[in-house]
Amino acid sequence: MLIGIFLILIHWLFVFLLAPLFVGLVVKVKAFFAGKKGPSVFQPYFDLVKLSRKQCIYSQTTSWVFRAAPVVALASVFVVSLEIPLGILKAPLQFSGDILLLAYLLALSRFFMIASALDTGLSLEGAGASREAFFSCLSELALFMNFITLACLTQSISLSEMIGVNILIPWNLDPVLLLVVASFFIVLLAENCRIPVDDPDTHLELTMIHEVMILDHSGVDLAYMHYASAVKLFLFSGILVMILIIPFQTGNPVKDMLIFLTGMLGLAVLVGVIESSMARLRLNRVRNLLLIAFALAFFGFVITIWRG
Amino acid sequence: MKNIFQLPWQVPFGEISFKVDPLSLLFLICIFILVACSGIYAAGYLQPYKGKKPLGAHIFFYCLLVLALVVIVTANNVILFLGAWETMSIAVYFLIIFDDEQASVRRAGFLYLAMAHCGTFLLFIMFFLLSHAAGSMNFDLISRVNLSPVLAGTVFILALFGFGVKAGFLPVHIWLPHAHPAAPAHVSALLSGVAIKIGIYGICRVLWMVGVFPDWCGYMLLMTGVVSGIMGVLYALGQHELKQLLAYHSIENIGIIALGLGVGLLGRSYALPLLATIGFAGGLLHVLNHSIFKGLLFLGAGSVIQKTHTGQLDQLGGLAKSMPITSALFLVGALAICGLPLFNGFISEFIIFFGLFQGLLTLPLAGMVACVLGILFLALMGALALACFTKVYGTVFLGKLRKELVLSIRREASPLMIAPMLVLAGLCIWIGFVPKYAVNLVILAGEYLSHVAASSINFSGILVSLSMVNNGFFIFLVLVLFLIFLRRHLLKKTPVLVISRLETWSCGFSQVTSRFQYTSSSFAHSILDFVKNILFLRRHGGRVKGDFPLPTQMHSLVRDAAEDFVFRPLFSRLAILSKKIDDGRIRYTQIYLMYIFLFLIFLLVWKMR
Numbered sequence A: 001m002l003i004g005i006f007l008i009l010i011h012w013l014f015v016f017l018l019a020p021l022f023v024g025l026v027v028k029v030k031a032f033f034a035g036k037k038g039p040s041v042f043q044p045y046f047d048l049v050k051l052s053r054k055q056c057i058y059s060q061t062t063s064w065v066f067r068a069a070p071v072v073a074l075a076s077v078f079v080v081s082l083e084i085p086l087g088i089l090k091a092p093l094q095f096s097g098d099i100l101l102l103a104y105l106l107a108l109s110r111f112f113m114i115a116s117a118l119d120t121g122l123s124l125e126g127a128g129a130s131r132e133a134f135f136s137c138l139s140e141l142a143l144f145m146n147f148i149t150l151a152c153l154t155q156s157i158s159l160s161e162m163i164g165v166n167i168l169i170p171w172n173l174d175p176v177l178l179l180v181v182a183s184f185f186i187v188l189l190a191e192n193c194r195i196p197v198d199d200p201d202t203h204l205e206l207t208m209i210h211e212v213m214i215l216d217h218s219g220v221d222l223a224y225m226h227y228a229s230a231v232k233l234f235l236f237s238g239i240l241v242m243i244l245i246i247p248f249q250t251g252n253p254v255k256d257m258l259i260f261l262t263g264m265l266g267l268a269v270l271v272g273v274i275e276s277s278m279a280r281l282r283l284n285r286v287r288n289l290l291l292i293a294f295a296l297a298f299f300g301f302v303i304t305i306w307r308g
Numbered sequence B: 001m002k003n004i005f006q007l008p009w010q011v012p013f014g015e016i017s018f019k020v021d022p023l024s025l026l027f028l029i030c031i032f033i034l035v036a037c038s039g040i041y042a043a044g045y046l047q048p049y050k051g052k053k054p055l056g057a058h059i060f061f062y063c064l065l066v067l068a069l070v071v072i073v074t075a076n077n078v079i080l081f082l083g084a085w086e087t088m089s090i091a092v093y094f095l096i097i098f099d100d101e102q103a104s105v106r107r108a109g110f111l112y113l114a115m116a117h118c119g120t121f122l123l124f125i126m127f128f129l130l131s132h133a134a135g136s137m138n139f140d141l142i143s144r145v146n147l148s149p150v151l152a153g154t155v156f157i158l159a160l161f162g163f164g165v166k167a168g169f170l171p172v173h174i175w176l177p178h179a180h181p182a183a184p185a186h187v188s189a190l191l192s193g194v195a196i197k198i199g200i201y202g203i204c205r206v207l208w209m210v211g212v213f214p215d216w217c218g219y220m221l222l223m224t225g226v227v228s229g230i231m232g233v234l235y236a237l238g239q240h241e242l243k244q245l246l247a248y249h250s251i252e253n254i255g256i257i258a259l260g261l262g263v264g265l266l267g268r269s270y271a272l273p274l275l276a277t278i279g280f281a282g283g284l285l286h287v288l289n290h291s292i293f294k295g296l297l298f299l300g301a302g303s304v305i306q307k308t309h310t311g312q313l314d315q316l317g318g319l320a321k322s323m324p325i326t327s328a329l330f331l332v333g334a335l336a337i338c339g340l341p342l343f344n345g346f347i348s349e350f351i352i353f354f355g356l357f358q359g360l361l362t363l364p365l366a367g368m369v370a371c372v373l374g375i376l377f378l379a380l381m382g383a384l385a386l387a388c389f390t391k392v393y394g395t396v397f398l399g400k401l402r403k404e405l406v407l408s409i410r411r412e413a414s415p416l417m418i419a420p421m422l423v424l425a426g427l428c429i430w431i432g433f434v435p436k437y438a439v440n441l442v443i444l445a446g447e448y449l450s451h452v453a454a455s456s457i458n459f460s461g462i463l464v465s466l467s468m469v470n471n472g473f474f475i476f477l478v479l480v481l482f483l484i485f486l487r488r489h490l491l492k493k494t495p496v497l498v499i500s501r502l503e504t505w506s507c508g509f510s511q512v513t514s515r516f517q518y519t520s521s522s523f524a525h526s527i528l529d530f531v532k533n534i535l536f537l538r539r540h541g542g543r544v545k546g547d548f549p550l551p552t553q554m555h556s557l558v559r560d561a562a563e564d565f566v567f568r569p570l571f572s573r574l575a576i577l578s579k580k581i582d583d584g585r586i587r588y589t590q591i592y593l594m595y596i597f598l599f600l601i602f603l604l605v606w607k608m609r
Helices: A002-033 A043-053 A064-081 A098-119 A123-154 A175-191 A219-244 A253-277 A283-307 B022-045 B055-074 B078-099 B103-134 B149-167 B176-182 B185-209 B215-237 B242-269 B273-308 B324-337 B344-362 B365-396 B415-433 B436-449 B460-493 B520-530 B561-584 B589-608
Strands: B004-007 B016-019 B537-541 B554-558
Touching: A002 A043, A002 A064, A002 A219, A002 A253, A043 A219, A043 B460, A064 A098, A064 A219, A064 B460, A098 A123, A098 B344, A098 B365, A098 B460, A123 A175, A123 A283, A123 B344, A123 B365, A123 B520, A175 A219, A175 A283, A219 A253, A219 B460, A283 B365, B016 B055, B022 B055, B022 B185, B022 B273, B022 B415, B022 B436, B055 B078, B055 B185, B078 B103, B078 B176, B078 B185, B103 B149, B103 B176, B103 B185, B149 B185, B149 B215, B176 B185, B176 B242, B185 B242, B185 B273, B185 B436, B215 B242, B215 B365, B215 B520, B242 B273, B242 B344, B242 B365, B242 B436, B273 B324, B273 B344, B273 B415, B273 B436, B324 B344, B324 B365, B324 B415, B344 B365, B344 B415, B344 B436, B344 B460, B365 B520, B415 B460, B520 B554
Parallel strands: none
Antiparallel strands: B004 B016, B537 B554
């Protein structure tokens, strides 16, 4: 019991400390590509501290749901983090079917985010909420197709086994894993509202999804929201990196952890490069992108079946 | 058997024979919970009608319905079952037409009655086939005969359509979205929570009675579930009226239940007892859960409609401030119906998902593909249900009131209406956090349906998972409390906590009105537009013309394909045909007397032979 709590706290500490750094790295890469010096990689931490010291302002239109949303969003991503192995840190909460709890906890936070956006009574936030509801349907479909393919591949429905030791087939150029990785990467970009699905930098445009939904949050509420989205990005990247680093496992905990962190760094750079080199897609193209993600994972499934 | 109560009865082939088995037990629990809650709610809801309407008749039919429901789920004899079935149909009809001064209510009631009898007709044929094969009308005796695959398949199809009319499977669901909004709230709750589940009970009873079905039956049940579920939620998303939306959502949930039962049946066909039991248990737990949260939602909708006199989503808004308790309880129901963690809906969807994944890993190829479809569509249903209920909750309870309504009393609903909702919301949370009792109950029923000896299967896998889910819930709760505490603490440090009496900042524009809000139609539009070819989405007007556009109007409508393209043409053709027959017949009484005479002679000759 005590050991369990200790492991949970270690896991949380790891996520808590490194998640904003990941966002900072992405921003740094983008600044580099723009030919700027850019803010320090620790800027997200400073922002969070600054926000948590500020006062909150609420519109009189809003109700308690608006205030509950940041708490629920942050709490659910932290519970989700317990189901994901990160480097040598094993997932403290792993069981058969934990992928379902993962997907539905994210849905719980999404419910509150959408509700809080609608609570402001403004069409900007309503538009963001509507898009979030639509795109999440498609990305959920792609996410579950990935889970199905991995489940068939590993004969397991526990995330720790699906992205870890149970993948016994040789990784090198295996088409299934390549397809899953490609598909999951698109899901990662969409779920975390990165370019080419959504632009995390600007605030006040009608074409936004996530940023426009938190437009009216302020102070500690906004800090919670930012933290939640940083953690979510970190966790999705963690899943992807865990699949990618399977062939490089050495068995030495220090080396493995370094490999994992290098992988995370590489992914942050990749996300930054994509954000610098691409424009956001037109909104009605986003659904095509998400359907491509679904199709990629589906092909992975077909190959798995065909191989027997 | 010890749990059978039997009495002789004068009706041919009939006997008064009651039996309570794990299956009846589960449905009895659903019935009793919801009947009690709706009954108490009715006491508050019917207050304004006192002296204006004959409430005595209404209450009589309510009690008659309860009696019929209890007899149906405990009957152990075909005649008794069908008698109670008809009593239920008629009692429900009289309950639906409570507001019978409105033509639309009378039409909805008649549509229900007509559909119910079409279904019952199929049930007569089905029970005739079964009793004929068994030579008895007793359920226990019927369950002992082995049917040929063709006969079993026929029975399955008849049961699927016959009971499906009551349950609301696509495409025979068409009475449901008319009847639910027409009925008063407590009746809608009972209809959606219990009456349509009786259709599911009937299917379960047939699954129990006929031990061996051909393989395709499992696939068919699963696919029926997928189609009903996905179309139900898409139709729901396109609705503009609160109770109609909830009615379509019942179709979705019936689909989820059928999905679970389909997995169970596949498991039974392929001799995988663990899969069979998990599938059946998941489906049955969703029966219990759905009757709790859908009852809660209909009661909440009733409170809203009673206070505002409208169910049109785009006229409501901001009720969280005038009805805080109702809105909080409605939120519990909305979260539960989306299958979100912490509530009971998650537990049953988890078990069904677990069964589907189990099927994915154990079934042969065809079963695998079916399970993949099941998983994908169940996930999609979850996401769409989330879109649908954020739409409902966001437009009805959050934001600002869209239209100045004459609120009869700007106050919370009466305590008599809140108390039963409180009980139902409590049950949602209780089953979410302490699923042990409910899960044990449905596993018992699942084993009973999969015809395996109790305790011969090892359920530790799913039980361990459920307890881990539970741990996750508690960690979540602790975290939420911690974060709330931290937030309080941080806000205390700031100089002043200003909650300004200000409107939402809208980029400097100061004349913000309630018409700035996203309406429910525009919220759902992006999804509906994506599937407009399946939904036959129709838009009228809304185009802006010229440089100085004049005010314009727009309305959109989702057409129910089954109703508009199948049943309406079918029934109108039938009406024309019967008119023709009616025109062509000879209108002399003597001719009819001759027909009767000839028929009697035919019967005599047939008997003498």
